[in-house]
Amino acid sequence: MKKRLLFGLVILIILVVIFSGMMLFKDKQYAWISISVAVLACVPFFLQFEKRNNDIKKLVLIAVMVSLSVISRIIFTPLPGFKPVTALVVITAMYFGSEAGFMTGALSAVISNFYFGQGPWTPFQMLIWGLIGFFGGVFAKRLLESKFDLAMYGVLSGIVFSSAMDTWSVLWVDGSFNVSRFLTTVIASSQFMIIYAVSNVIFLLLFSKPIGKFLDRIKTKFQL
Template identity: 30%
Template structure:
């Protein structure tokens, strides 16, 4: 991994942590999933997984650590890896498929994090069903953040694309 990628991942991690903290007053509305998907789309699955680990660890230092931290890392790493696989496809207009995937990832994230409760208490279905409204907030927020952030971040990624290939 070259210095351009490392720098970009560090900047994206700080953007995701600040975004997660800034939108903390809205339940499950946060730009983290979207930023990880965009990172995976442009930089590949490995970079998205590194970003998922960094973002989860750093933001949970502020918001609180617990058993859910491991499951958040798993969920965001899977979402970033899938975003990286979407990036391997050559899409002419990637915004709308990425919005659909971002909405889907809100529910996928909620499902995976709900597995943490199953491992502790053994009661998955009631907890998951009670959390579906929050997963819906997450999904809608992901779609909106993707609509806003993808055009902005894609310009940044495309500007530095030549430096990544050289190094």
């Protein structure tokens, strides 16, 4: 009973936040909705993670994968867009499941932005990288078996990541979906979209085997 009440209360608060924001920020209501949805969509994943009785080893492992992906983003700063973050997130998800994947993705976004600068883009990066990790865990079996599927997943996540960012910036700037600005933004950032996709494929193919070997070893050695 108490649980249900709490659940209802949370839903109520979410609705109140979104609607009062819509009333207040009439001109930017789409931007408001999208950013609140991005933040709120992460909440259930985080709560689930808090509730589950996870082993400390798993927590440490996620922390390690997050730090590695942040470091990889720092190492590759000279090459804009060319980063192994997505690849590391997907590999973690493939070996340790959707939850670990989501956490690695979302936390990598927050932490790396402590080094690269937070901004309105942080919630979106959190959600998108988190979801890339989540679905990487869902399709883990196929991704492990077929290199082609793995490469396709890399391409797809690059495209999704880039276009989500473009959609948000158009919604924020114009207050509505301005098609010509969206197209221009997509064209202007298409170079990045391609770099994302290509780097994801390269790093996934390059890293999935050797890192997978390490992770498998850790799994059996420490009984994760």
